[in-house]
Amino acid sequence: MKLAVLYSGGKDSNYALYKAAKNHKIACLITMKSSNPESYMFQTPGNDWIDLQAECLDIPLIRVETDGVKEKELDDLKVALLKAISNYGIEGVVTGAIKSAYQSSRIQKICLGLNLACFNPLWQIDEEKFLDELLEKDFKITIVGIASYPLEQDFLGVTITSDIKEKLYKLKEKYSLSLIGEGGEFESFITDAPTFKKKISIVSSSKKMDTINSGVLEITEANVVRK
């Protein structure tokens, strides 16, 4: 089947893409660029560099602007899907949805209306298992957003390794943080993955903090390099 992946550049949509690509053709990526930093539907940190990820994946990217207004965002997504159907003949959509009934149900409704199959291969996945699989498969996961105590700016820009995984386990035990940032605790950006034909090198970045426990890593320069 020809599929579109709803792509945020983070670990969830990248792993969903990896799973889908085993048996299906990934015809395009769809990214919603939201002017609302607290979009209900679409993760926003790292969004400006998704074009580089698309280049690394060698998959066309449909990028749609949205004001990020709750529910109105979905009309914008529908426009993107219609474009994907028209330009790439997609028959289904893949998402990296894990627990959010809000996200998942809205995308299911849109897919039903457009007669598209809807795949959510990470649905209800065990967090520990997911993190282990990401590391085993050599996904390079950089933290580009934090929004939870006790995470502070030293967590921004960190690449998740086995050591960081252990720190996350301790944070989960002590503070009930999600190991995979499912509660919005952190957002990620993938610089390399098994599906990437090239990889991304982050050349420069700066940390922008709103509060002591909330901020983003703004990537200011990044390049696509050979693996």
Place this chain on the structure above:
Amino acid sequence: MKIGVISLVPRQEPLWVDEFVSPITKIISKKGHEFEIIPYDTKIENFQSFDKFILSGSPLGNFEANSHLEHFRWIRRTRKPILGICAGMQIIGQLYGFELTDEVSIGLEYVKPIDDNPFFDEEIQTYQLHTKKITGKHPSFEVFAQNSQGIQGIQHQETHLYGVLFHPEVRNPKIIEKFLNL
């Protein structure tokens, strides 16, 4: 205990097995039980080795399994506990003469119990993902849960045969745990 998880996913598409079957097996594993995933159109080998069965849901708008009831006639011949989820519940209903009628429900909805049952005794929030529901009645079945859209839970009056239209593996894993504890 060994649980047979009957996958109603069309063509056993791996992405949908991940979505509709794995969340169920995750709950089973967490409670320390053994399971085997069985495609719905496959003969159940070593039937007697299974203690219970769970029929999974299937993707929205897909009725491939519902169109092949010949693969589910074993349900009427066994007294082993069975829980049907969404499409699984529809199939149990179809086997006993309930009708499938159109009803689209996607997302979070409240469901209330209207009769004693092993799973819940007060209103619960559930995750719904279907385009059809069951209607009608059968003398062997009680409706134990409903909402404004209709029947949400059925139970056989003599055997441990249950069906829920919502997806407990998403918001109500305790329902599956209670089924495992029956």
